[in-house]
Amino acid sequence: MNQKTILCVDDEINVLRSLKRLLRNEDYQLITANSGTEGLAVLAEQQVSVVISDQRMPEMTGTEFLSQVKEKYPECVRVVLSGYADAATILDSINKGAIYRFLTKPWNDEEIRITIRQCLRQHELLEENRNLTQEIKLQNAELSKLNQRLEDLVGKSTQSLHFSQEVLASIPIPVIGISAEGIIVLVNEAVDQMFPELRDIHLGSDIKDAFSNEIYVTVSDCLSGTKPVETDSLDVFGRQVLAHCKRLTNGEELRGCVLALEEKP
Template sequence: MNQKTILCVDDEINVLRSLKRLLRNEDYQLITANGGEEGLAVLAEEEVSVVLSDQRMPGMTGTEFLSIVKEKYPECVRVVLSGYADAATILDSINKGAIYRFLTKPWNDEEIRVTIRQCLSQYELLQENRNLTEEIKLQNVELNRLNQQLEDLVGKSTQSLHFSQEVLAKIPIPVVGISAESIVVLANEAVDKMYPTLREVHLGSDIKDIFSSEIIETVTNCLSGSKQSETVPLTIENKQIRIHCKKLMDGDHLRGCVLSMEESYG
Protein backbone atom coordinates (compact mmCIF):
# COMPACT_ATOMS: atom_id res chain seq x y z
CA MET A 1 0.00 0.00 0.00
CA ASN A 2 1.37 3.46 -0.92
CA GLN A 3 2.19 5.81 1.93
CA LYS A 4 -0.64 8.26 2.57
CA THR A 5 -0.17 12.03 2.84
CA ILE A 6 -1.64 14.31 5.52
CA LEU A 7 -1.82 18.08 4.94
CA CYS A 8 -1.97 20.39 7.96
CA VAL A 9 -3.00 23.99 7.21
CA ASP A 10 -2.65 26.77 9.82
CA ASP A 11 -1.48 30.38 9.79
CA GLU A 12 0.35 29.87 13.09
CA ILE A 13 3.83 28.41 12.59
CA ASN A 14 3.99 27.18 16.19
CA VAL A 15 0.83 25.11 15.68
CA LEU A 16 2.31 23.48 12.57
CA ARG A 17 5.54 22.73 14.44
CA SER A 18 3.57 21.16 17.29
CA LEU A 19 1.64 18.94 14.87
CA LYS A 20 4.89 17.88 13.20
CA ARG A 21 6.36 16.83 16.54
CA LEU A 22 3.16 15.03 17.51
CA LEU A 23 2.84 13.08 14.26
CA ARG A 24 6.49 12.59 13.28
CA ASN A 25 6.48 8.85 14.10
CA GLU A 26 3.20 8.04 12.35
CA ASP A 27 3.13 5.87 9.23
CA TYR A 28 2.27 8.61 6.74
CA GLN A 29 3.82 11.65 5.12
CA LEU A 30 3.03 14.97 6.81
CA ILE A 31 3.03 18.23 4.83
CA THR A 32 2.26 21.65 6.30
CA ALA A 33 0.95 24.83 4.69
CA ASN A 34 0.81 28.35 6.14
CA GLY A 35 -2.72 29.24 4.98
CA GLY A 36 -5.41 28.29 2.50
CA GLU A 37 -3.67 29.50 -0.68
CA GLU A 38 -0.51 27.59 0.19
CA GLY A 39 -2.63 24.55 1.03
CA LEU A 40 -4.30 24.63 -2.39
CA ALA A 41 -0.88 24.86 -4.04
CA VAL A 42 0.18 21.70 -2.18
CA LEU A 43 -3.00 19.88 -3.22
CA ALA A 44 -2.34 20.77 -6.85
CA GLU A 45 0.99 18.93 -6.67
CA GLU A 46 0.41 16.12 -4.15
CA GLU A 47 -2.16 13.35 -3.72
CA VAL A 48 -3.44 14.13 -0.23
CA SER A 49 -5.60 11.73 1.76
CA VAL A 50 -6.54 13.93 4.74
CA VAL A 51 -6.59 17.71 5.26
CA LEU A 52 -6.45 19.10 8.79
CA SER A 53 -7.23 22.83 8.66
CA ASP A 54 -7.48 25.72 11.10
CA GLN A 55 -10.76 27.66 10.89
CA ARG A 56 -9.77 31.30 11.49
CA MET A 57 -7.00 32.20 9.05
CA PRO A 58 -6.37 35.53 7.31
CA GLY A 59 -7.32 35.79 3.64
CA MET A 60 -9.26 32.50 3.54
CA THR A 61 -11.12 30.83 6.40
CA GLY A 62 -10.93 27.13 6.99
CA THR A 63 -14.54 26.78 5.81
CA GLU A 64 -13.78 28.57 2.54
CA PHE A 65 -10.61 26.55 2.03
CA LEU A 66 -12.30 23.21 2.71
CA SER A 67 -15.23 24.11 0.46
CA ILE A 68 -12.75 24.46 -2.42
CA VAL A 69 -11.07 21.19 -1.40
CA LYS A 70 -14.46 19.45 -1.42
CA GLU A 71 -15.15 20.72 -4.94
CA LYS A 72 -11.75 19.90 -6.44
CA TYR A 73 -10.70 16.86 -4.39
CA PRO A 74 -13.92 15.23 -3.12
CA GLU A 75 -12.21 12.04 -1.89
CA CYS A 76 -9.84 13.98 0.36
CA VAL A 77 -11.15 13.65 3.95
CA ARG A 78 -11.51 17.05 5.65
CA VAL A 79 -11.06 17.96 9.34
CA VAL A 80 -11.38 21.36 11.04
CA LEU A 81 -9.08 22.21 13.95
CA SER A 82 -10.20 25.43 15.65
CA GLY A 83 -9.97 27.26 18.93
CA TYR A 84 -13.34 28.83 18.30
CA ALA A 85 -15.81 26.02 18.77
CA ASP A 86 -19.00 28.08 18.50
CA ALA A 87 -22.07 26.31 17.08
CA ALA A 88 -22.37 28.63 14.08
CA THR A 89 -18.79 27.92 12.97
CA ILE A 90 -19.23 24.20 13.34
CA LEU A 91 -22.52 24.21 11.40
CA ASP A 92 -21.09 26.43 8.67
CA SER A 93 -18.04 24.18 8.31
CA ILE A 94 -20.15 21.04 8.07
CA ASN A 95 -22.58 22.54 5.54
CA LYS A 96 -20.00 24.15 3.26
CA GLY A 97 -17.01 21.87 3.61
CA ALA A 98 -18.61 18.45 4.24
CA ILE A 99 -16.37 18.11 7.29
CA TYR A 100 -15.65 14.59 8.53
CA ARG A 101 -14.51 15.75 11.99
CA PHE A 102 -14.37 19.00 14.00
CA LEU A 103 -11.58 19.19 16.60
CA THR A 104 -10.93 21.98 19.07
CA LYS A 105 -7.80 23.74 20.27
CA PRO A 106 -6.10 23.04 22.54
CA TRP A 107 -6.26 19.49 21.29
CA ASN A 108 -5.84 16.11 22.88
CA ASP A 109 -2.82 14.38 21.34
CA GLU A 110 -4.37 10.93 21.26
CA GLU A 111 -7.61 12.29 19.82
CA ILE A 112 -5.63 13.83 16.93
CA ARG A 113 -3.85 10.53 16.23
CA VAL A 114 -7.04 8.46 16.40
CA THR A 115 -8.98 10.93 14.27
CA ILE A 116 -6.36 10.89 11.52
CA ARG A 117 -6.34 7.06 11.52
CA GLN A 118 -10.13 7.09 11.19
CA CYS A 119 -9.86 9.60 8.37
CA LEU A 120 -7.36 7.40 6.55
CA SER A 121 -9.74 4.45 6.87
CA GLN A 122 -12.50 6.64 5.46
CA TYR A 123 -10.23 7.67 2.59
CA GLU A 124 -9.42 4.04 1.77
CA LEU A 125 -13.14 3.23 1.80
CA LEU A 126 -13.83 6.08 -0.63
CA GLN A 127 -11.01 4.83 -2.86
CA GLU A 128 -12.41 1.29 -2.82
CA ASN A 129 -15.87 2.61 -3.68
CA ARG A 130 -14.46 4.64 -6.54
CA ASN A 131 -12.49 1.67 -7.87
CA LEU A 132 -15.55 -0.55 -7.57
CA THR A 133 -17.66 2.03 -9.40
CA GLU A 134 -15.08 2.25 -12.18
CA GLU A 135 -14.91 -1.53 -12.40
CA ILE A 136 -18.69 -1.73 -12.66
CA LYS A 137 -18.66 0.92 -15.39
CA LEU A 138 -16.05 -1.04 -17.34
CA GLN A 139 -18.01 -4.26 -16.86
CA ASN A 140 -21.17 -2.52 -18.08
CA VAL A 141 -19.33 -1.24 -21.16
CA GLU A 142 -18.04 -4.76 -21.87
CA LEU A 143 -21.50 -6.24 -21.24
CA ASN A 144 -23.06 -3.74 -23.64
CA ARG A 145 -20.40 -4.59 -26.22
CA LEU A 146 -21.07 -8.32 -25.85
CA ASN A 147 -24.83 -7.75 -26.01
CA GLN A 148 -24.38 -5.77 -29.21
CA GLN A 149 -22.23 -8.53 -30.67
CA LEU A 150 -24.87 -11.08 -29.70
CA GLU A 151 -27.62 -8.97 -31.26
CA ASP A 152 -25.57 -8.62 -34.44
CA LEU A 153 -24.88 -12.35 -34.47
CA VAL A 154 -28.54 -13.21 -33.88
CA GLY A 155 -29.52 -10.75 -36.59
CA LYS A 156 -27.12 -12.30 -39.07
CA SER A 157 -28.15 -15.82 -38.05
CA THR A 158 -31.81 -14.89 -38.46
CA GLN A 159 -31.12 -13.40 -41.89
CA SER A 160 -29.18 -16.51 -42.85
CA LEU A 161 -31.97 -18.75 -41.58
CA HIS A 162 -34.61 -16.80 -43.49
CA PHE A 163 -32.48 -16.99 -46.62
CA SER A 164 -31.97 -20.74 -46.19
CA GLN A 165 -35.69 -21.25 -45.67
CA GLU A 166 -36.46 -19.21 -48.77
CA VAL A 167 -33.94 -21.17 -50.86
CA LEU A 168 -35.38 -24.47 -49.61
CA ALA A 169 -38.91 -23.34 -50.37
CA LYS A 170 -37.96 -22.42 -53.94
CA ILE A 171 -35.91 -25.54 -54.76
CA PRO A 172 -37.70 -27.24 -57.70
CA ILE A 173 -37.39 -30.64 -56.04
CA PRO A 174 -40.04 -31.82 -53.56
CA VAL A 175 -38.48 -31.97 -50.08
CA VAL A 176 -40.20 -33.06 -46.87
CA GLY A 177 -38.67 -32.97 -43.40
CA ILE A 178 -39.91 -35.69 -41.05
CA SER A 179 -39.22 -35.97 -37.31
CA ALA A 180 -38.13 -39.15 -35.53
CA GLU A 181 -41.77 -39.51 -34.46
CA SER A 182 -42.88 -39.59 -38.15
CA ILE A 183 -44.37 -36.08 -38.05
CA VAL A 184 -43.98 -33.67 -40.98
CA VAL A 185 -41.95 -30.64 -39.86
CA LEU A 186 -41.11 -29.15 -43.25
CA ALA A 187 -42.49 -29.24 -46.80
CA ASN A 188 -41.37 -26.98 -49.62
CA GLU A 189 -43.50 -25.51 -52.41
CA ALA A 190 -42.47 -28.14 -54.99
CA VAL A 191 -44.28 -30.90 -53.10
CA ASP A 192 -47.81 -29.78 -54.02
CA LYS A 193 -46.81 -28.08 -57.27
CA MET A 194 -45.32 -31.24 -58.77
CA TYR A 195 -47.58 -33.79 -57.09
CA PRO A 196 -51.08 -32.40 -56.52
CA THR A 197 -52.12 -35.56 -54.68
CA LEU A 198 -49.66 -34.60 -51.94
CA ARG A 199 -51.24 -31.23 -51.22
CA GLU A 200 -52.38 -32.52 -47.86
CA VAL A 201 -48.75 -32.52 -46.70
CA HIS A 202 -49.03 -29.99 -43.87
CA LEU A 203 -46.74 -29.27 -40.98
CA GLY A 204 -47.69 -31.36 -37.97
CA SER A 205 -49.27 -34.12 -40.05
CA ASP A 206 -48.49 -37.75 -39.33
CA ILE A 207 -47.02 -39.45 -42.40
CA LYS A 208 -49.52 -42.31 -42.16
CA ASP A 209 -52.33 -39.79 -42.79
CA ILE A 210 -50.89 -38.32 -45.99
CA PHE A 211 -48.49 -40.69 -47.72
CA SER A 212 -48.99 -43.90 -49.62
CA SER A 213 -48.03 -47.16 -47.99
CA GLU A 214 -44.87 -47.37 -50.16
CA ILE A 215 -43.60 -43.97 -48.97
CA ILE A 216 -44.54 -44.76 -45.37
CA GLU A 217 -42.61 -48.02 -45.58
CA THR A 218 -39.57 -46.24 -47.06
CA VAL A 219 -39.57 -43.61 -44.31
CA THR A 220 -40.13 -46.19 -41.58
CA ASN A 221 -37.27 -48.34 -42.87
CA CYS A 222 -35.00 -45.30 -43.00
CA LEU A 223 -35.84 -44.19 -39.45
CA SER A 224 -35.63 -47.64 -37.87
CA GLY A 225 -33.03 -49.33 -40.06
CA SER A 226 -29.28 -49.41 -39.76
CA LYS A 227 -28.64 -47.70 -43.10
CA GLN A 228 -28.19 -43.94 -43.26
CA SER A 229 -30.35 -43.60 -46.38
CA GLU A 230 -32.96 -45.39 -48.45
CA THR A 231 -33.66 -44.97 -52.17
CA VAL A 232 -36.78 -46.60 -53.64
CA PRO A 233 -38.33 -46.32 -57.12
CA LEU A 234 -42.07 -45.56 -57.07
CA THR A 235 -44.85 -44.38 -59.33
CA ILE A 236 -46.78 -41.27 -58.34
CA GLU A 237 -49.44 -39.83 -60.65
CA ASN A 238 -48.13 -41.97 -63.49
CA LYS A 239 -44.63 -40.53 -63.00
CA GLN A 240 -41.64 -42.73 -62.40
CA ILE A 241 -39.80 -41.25 -59.42
CA ARG A 242 -37.14 -42.19 -56.95
CA ILE A 243 -37.76 -41.56 -53.29
CA HIS A 244 -34.63 -40.63 -51.38
CA CYS A 245 -34.81 -40.79 -47.59
CA LYS A 246 -31.75 -39.76 -45.51
CA LYS A 247 -31.39 -39.86 -41.75
CA LEU A 248 -30.63 -36.75 -39.72
CA MET A 249 -28.48 -37.51 -36.70
CA ASP A 250 -27.22 -35.46 -33.75
CA GLY A 251 -24.31 -37.61 -32.68
CA ASP A 252 -25.95 -40.91 -31.75
CA HIS A 253 -29.38 -39.30 -31.42
CA LEU A 254 -31.87 -39.69 -34.30
CA ARG A 255 -33.49 -36.35 -35.15
CA GLY A 256 -35.52 -37.51 -38.15
CA CYS A 257 -35.05 -37.71 -41.91
CA VAL A 258 -35.26 -35.76 -45.15
CA LEU A 259 -37.48 -37.12 -47.89
CA SER A 260 -36.91 -35.92 -51.46
CA MET A 261 -38.59 -36.96 -54.70
CA GLU A 262 -36.80 -37.06 -58.00
CA GLU A 263 -38.35 -37.88 -61.39
CA SER A 264 -36.76 -40.82 -63.15
CA TYR A 265 -36.31 -40.65 -66.90
CA GLY A 266 -35.20 -44.15 -67.57
Protein backbone atom coordinates in the same frame (compact mmCIF):
# COMPACT_ATOMS: atom_id res chain seq x y z
CA MET B 1 1.20 0.02 0.60
CA ASN B 2 2.36 3.57 -0.18
CA GLN B 3 2.76 5.91 2.78
CA LYS B 4 -0.25 8.17 3.24
CA THR B 5 0.06 11.94 3.46
CA ILE B 6 -1.74 14.28 5.86
CA LEU B 7 -1.98 18.02 5.13
CA CYS B 8 -2.51 20.43 8.05
CA VAL B 9 -3.51 24.01 7.19
CA ASP B 10 -3.42 26.76 9.83
CA ASP B 11 -2.28 30.37 9.85
CA GLU B 12 -0.78 29.93 13.34
CA ILE B 13 2.76 28.57 13.16
CA ASN B 14 2.65 27.36 16.77
CA VAL B 15 -0.39 25.18 16.01
CA LEU B 16 1.37 23.53 13.10
CA ARG B 17 4.48 22.93 15.19
CA SER B 18 2.36 21.34 17.94
CA LEU B 19 0.71 19.01 15.43
CA LYS B 20 4.09 18.02 14.01
CA ARG B 21 5.37 17.12 17.49
CA LEU B 22 2.21 15.21 18.31
CA LEU B 23 2.18 13.18 15.09
CA ARG B 24 5.89 12.79 14.39
CA ASN B 25 5.93 9.05 15.24
CA GLU B 26 2.83 8.12 13.25
CA ASP B 27 3.02 5.94 10.16
CA TYR B 28 2.22 8.64 7.62
CA GLN B 29 3.78 11.77 6.16
CA LEU B 30 2.70 15.10 7.67
CA ILE B 31 3.01 18.30 5.66
CA THR B 32 1.80 21.80 6.58
CA ALA B 33 0.56 24.98 4.94
CA ASN B 34 -0.06 28.47 6.40
CA SER B 35 -3.15 29.33 4.35
CA GLY B 36 -5.85 27.93 2.14
CA THR B 37 -4.09 29.23 -0.95
CA GLU B 38 -0.86 27.51 0.07
CA GLY B 39 -2.81 24.34 0.86
CA LEU B 40 -4.35 24.26 -2.60
CA ALA B 41 -0.88 24.67 -4.12
CA VAL B 42 0.31 21.63 -2.14
CA LEU B 43 -2.68 19.57 -3.24
CA ALA B 44 -2.01 20.46 -6.88
CA GLU B 45 1.46 18.91 -6.67
CA GLN B 46 1.08 16.07 -4.16
CA GLN B 47 -1.43 13.33 -3.48
CA VAL B 48 -2.98 13.86 -0.05
CA SER B 49 -5.28 11.49 1.80
CA VAL B 50 -6.51 13.73 4.64
CA VAL B 51 -6.74 17.52 5.04
CA ILE B 52 -7.05 19.10 8.48
CA SER B 53 -7.86 22.79 8.26
CA ASP B 54 -8.33 25.61 10.75
CA GLN B 55 -11.63 27.43 10.32
CA ARG B 56 -10.74 31.08 10.93
CA MET B 57 -7.91 32.07 8.60
CA PRO B 58 -7.32 35.36 6.77
CA GLU B 59 -8.22 35.69 3.08
CA MET B 60 -9.86 32.22 2.95
CA THR B 61 -11.77 30.47 5.74
CA GLY B 62 -11.48 26.78 6.39
CA THR B 63 -14.98 26.27 5.02
CA GLU B 64 -14.12 28.05 1.77
CA PHE B 65 -10.86 26.14 1.49
CA LEU B 66 -12.48 22.73 2.10
CA SER B 67 -15.25 23.54 -0.36
CA GLN B 68 -12.62 23.86 -3.08
CA VAL B 69 -10.87 20.71 -1.87
CA LYS B 70 -14.19 18.85 -2.10
CA GLU B 71 -14.71 20.04 -5.67
CA LYS B 72 -11.19 19.35 -6.94
CA TYR B 73 -10.19 16.34 -4.79
CA PRO B 74 -13.42 14.61 -3.69
CA GLU B 75 -11.64 11.54 -2.32
CA CYS B 76 -9.53 13.62 0.06
CA VAL B 77 -11.06 13.30 3.54
CA ARG B 78 -11.67 16.70 5.13
CA VAL B 79 -11.50 17.71 8.82
CA VAL B 80 -12.14 21.12 10.42
CA LEU B 81 -10.06 22.18 13.42
CA SER B 82 -11.42 25.32 15.11
CA GLY B 83 -11.30 27.17 18.40
CA TYR B 84 -14.75 28.58 17.73
CA ALA B 85 -17.07 25.64 18.11
CA ASP B 86 -20.34 27.50 17.61
CA ALA B 87 -23.22 25.69 15.90
CA ALA B 88 -23.29 28.02 12.88
CA THR B 89 -19.63 27.34 12.05
CA ILE B 90 -20.08 23.59 12.36
CA LEU B 91 -23.21 23.58 10.20
CA ASP B 92 -21.60 25.79 7.56
CA SER B 93 -18.52 23.56 7.44
CA ILE B 94 -20.60 20.43 7.05
CA ASN B 95 -22.80 21.89 4.31
CA LYS B 96 -20.09 23.58 2.24
CA GLY B 97 -17.03 21.46 2.91
CA ALA B 98 -18.65 18.04 3.34
CA ILE B 99 -16.34 17.46 6.28
CA TYR B 100 -15.81 14.05 7.81
CA ARG B 101 -14.99 15.31 11.31
CA PHE B 102 -15.08 18.57 13.30
CA LEU B 103 -12.41 18.99 16.00
CA THR B 104 -12.10 21.82 18.50
CA LYS B 105 -9.18 23.74 19.92
CA PRO B 106 -7.65 23.02 22.33
CA TRP B 107 -7.68 19.46 21.15
CA ASN B 108 -7.31 16.13 22.86
CA ASP B 109 -4.12 14.43 21.63
CA GLU B 110 -5.61 10.93 21.54
CA GLU B 111 -8.72 12.21 19.80
CA ILE B 112 -6.54 13.73 17.07
CA ARG B 113 -4.68 10.43 16.55
CA ILE B 114 -7.87 8.33 16.47
CA THR B 115 -9.61 10.76 14.13
CA ILE B 116 -6.73 10.71 11.64
CA ARG B 117 -6.69 6.88 11.68
CA GLN B 118 -10.42 6.88 10.98
CA CYS B 119 -9.93 9.38 8.19
CA LEU B 120 -7.22 7.25 6.60
CA ARG B 121 -9.51 4.24 6.74
CA GLN B 122 -12.27 6.30 5.14
CA HIS B 123 -9.87 7.34 2.38
CA GLU B 124 -8.98 3.68 1.76
CA LEU B 125 -12.67 2.84 1.44
CA LEU B 126 -13.16 5.68 -1.04
CA GLU B 127 -10.20 4.46 -3.09
CA GLU B 128 -11.51 0.88 -3.03
CA ASN B 129 -14.91 2.11 -4.13
CA ARG B 130 -13.36 4.14 -6.95
CA ASN B 131 -11.30 1.17 -8.13
CA LEU B 132 -14.30 -1.13 -7.92
CA THR B 133 -16.43 1.34 -9.84
CA GLN B 134 -13.75 1.62 -12.52
CA GLU B 135 -13.47 -2.16 -12.72
CA ILE B 136 -17.24 -2.47 -13.09
CA LYS B 137 -17.19 0.14 -15.86
CA LEU B 138 -14.48 -1.79 -17.70
CA GLN B 139 -16.37 -5.07 -17.26
CA ASN B 140 -19.59 -3.45 -18.44
CA ALA B 141 -17.79 -2.05 -21.48
CA GLU B 142 -16.39 -5.49 -22.27
CA LEU B 143 -19.80 -7.08 -21.72
CA SER B 144 -21.34 -4.51 -24.05
CA LYS B 145 -18.79 -5.41 -26.72
CA LEU B 146 -19.50 -9.12 -26.27
CA ASN B 147 -23.25 -8.49 -26.47
CA GLN B 148 -22.77 -6.49 -29.65
CA ARG B 149 -20.68 -9.28 -31.16
CA LEU B 150 -23.35 -11.79 -30.17
CA GLU B 151 -26.08 -9.63 -31.71
CA ASP B 152 -24.02 -9.36 -34.90
CA LEU B 153 -23.54 -13.13 -35.01
CA VAL B 154 -27.22 -13.76 -34.33
CA GLY B 155 -28.11 -11.25 -37.04
CA LYS B 156 -25.82 -12.94 -39.54
CA SER B 157 -27.10 -16.37 -38.53
CA THR B 158 -30.68 -15.20 -38.91
CA GLN B 159 -29.93 -13.77 -42.35
CA SER B 160 -28.27 -17.04 -43.35
CA LEU B 161 -31.24 -19.01 -42.02
CA HIS B 162 -33.70 -16.84 -43.94
CA PHE B 163 -31.63 -17.23 -47.07
CA SER B 164 -31.48 -21.01 -46.61
CA GLN B 165 -35.23 -21.11 -46.15
CA GLU B 166 -35.72 -19.06 -49.32
CA VAL B 167 -33.43 -21.37 -51.27
CA LEU B 168 -35.24 -24.45 -49.97
CA ALA B 169 -38.64 -22.95 -50.72
CA SER B 170 -37.62 -22.18 -54.31
CA ILE B 171 -36.25 -25.64 -55.11
CA PRO B 172 -38.51 -27.12 -57.83
CA ILE B 173 -38.51 -30.54 -56.16
CA PRO B 174 -40.97 -31.35 -53.32
CA VAL B 175 -38.98 -31.48 -50.08
CA ILE B 176 -40.34 -32.50 -46.67
CA GLY B 177 -38.35 -32.32 -43.42
CA ILE B 178 -39.13 -34.92 -40.78
CA SER B 179 -37.85 -35.02 -37.20
CA ALA B 180 -36.31 -38.05 -35.51
CA GLU B 181 -39.72 -38.64 -33.89
CA GLY B 182 -41.46 -38.79 -37.27
CA ILE B 183 -42.99 -35.30 -37.05
CA ILE B 184 -43.22 -33.07 -40.16
CA VAL B 185 -41.21 -29.90 -39.53
CA LEU B 186 -40.77 -28.48 -43.04
CA VAL B 187 -42.69 -28.48 -46.33
CA ASN B 188 -41.52 -26.43 -49.33
CA GLU B 189 -43.69 -24.79 -52.01
CA ALA B 190 -43.04 -27.48 -54.61
CA VAL B 191 -45.01 -29.98 -52.54
CA ASP B 192 -48.20 -27.94 -53.03
CA GLN B 193 -47.48 -27.28 -56.69
CA MET B 194 -46.67 -30.83 -57.78
CA PHE B 195 -48.88 -32.76 -55.40
CA PRO B 196 -52.08 -30.78 -54.66
CA GLU B 197 -53.30 -33.76 -52.71
CA LEU B 198 -50.63 -33.03 -50.06
CA ARG B 199 -51.71 -29.44 -49.46
CA ASP B 200 -53.44 -30.46 -46.26
CA ILE B 201 -50.10 -31.40 -44.71
CA HIS B 202 -49.56 -29.33 -41.56
CA LEU B 203 -46.32 -28.75 -39.72
CA GLY B 204 -46.36 -30.78 -36.56
CA SER B 205 -48.32 -33.65 -38.13
CA ASP B 206 -47.19 -37.22 -37.65
CA ILE B 207 -45.75 -38.74 -40.84
CA LYS B 208 -48.04 -41.79 -40.57
CA ASP B 209 -51.12 -39.55 -40.48
CA ALA B 210 -50.06 -37.39 -43.45
CA PHE B 211 -48.85 -39.94 -45.98
CA SER B 212 -49.66 -43.34 -47.28
CA ASN B 213 -48.37 -46.40 -45.50
CA GLU B 214 -45.86 -46.94 -48.31
CA ILE B 215 -44.22 -43.56 -47.70
CA TYR B 216 -44.45 -44.02 -43.94
CA VAL B 217 -42.54 -47.31 -44.17
CA THR B 218 -39.88 -45.72 -46.38
CA VAL B 219 -39.38 -42.84 -43.93
CA SER B 220 -39.39 -45.18 -40.92
CA ASP B 221 -36.75 -47.39 -42.54
CA CYS B 222 -34.67 -44.29 -43.29
CA LEU B 223 -34.91 -42.98 -39.73
CA SER B 224 -34.08 -46.33 -38.19
CA GLY B 225 -31.21 -46.91 -40.59
CA THR B 226 -32.43 -50.43 -41.37
CA LYS B 227 -32.60 -49.78 -45.11
CA PRO B 228 -29.30 -48.85 -46.79
CA VAL B 229 -30.93 -47.69 -50.05
CA GLU B 230 -31.87 -44.00 -49.87
CA THR B 231 -34.06 -43.96 -52.98
CA ASP B 232 -37.34 -45.84 -53.45
CA SER B 233 -39.75 -46.03 -56.34
CA LEU B 234 -43.19 -45.33 -54.90
CA ASP B 235 -46.72 -44.70 -56.01
CA VAL B 236 -47.98 -41.31 -54.83
CA PHE B 237 -51.58 -40.64 -55.69
CA GLY B 238 -51.39 -42.80 -58.78
CA ARG B 239 -48.10 -41.38 -59.99
CA GLN B 240 -44.76 -43.13 -59.93
CA VAL B 241 -42.14 -41.08 -58.09
CA LEU B 242 -38.65 -41.53 -56.82
CA ALA B 243 -38.54 -40.93 -53.05
CA HIS B 244 -35.12 -39.81 -51.88
CA CYS B 245 -34.82 -40.12 -48.10
CA LYS B 246 -31.65 -38.91 -46.38
CA ARG B 247 -30.91 -39.34 -42.69
CA LEU B 248 -29.62 -36.28 -40.82
CA THR B 249 -27.28 -36.89 -37.90
CA ASN B 250 -25.08 -34.92 -35.55
CA GLY B 251 -22.32 -37.36 -34.79
CA GLU B 252 -24.17 -40.40 -33.46
CA GLU B 253 -27.31 -38.42 -32.64
CA LEU B 254 -30.20 -38.76 -35.12
CA ARG B 255 -31.78 -35.39 -35.95
CA GLY B 256 -34.30 -36.58 -38.56
CA CYS B 257 -34.44 -36.99 -42.30
CA VAL B 258 -35.23 -35.16 -45.54
CA LEU B 259 -37.71 -36.65 -47.98
CA ALA B 260 -37.54 -35.43 -51.60
CA LEU B 261 -40.16 -36.61 -54.12
CA GLU B 262 -39.17 -36.66 -57.79
CA GLU B 263 -41.74 -37.60 -60.39
CA LYS B 264 -40.49 -40.20 -62.85
CA PRO B 265 -40.27 -39.13 -66.50
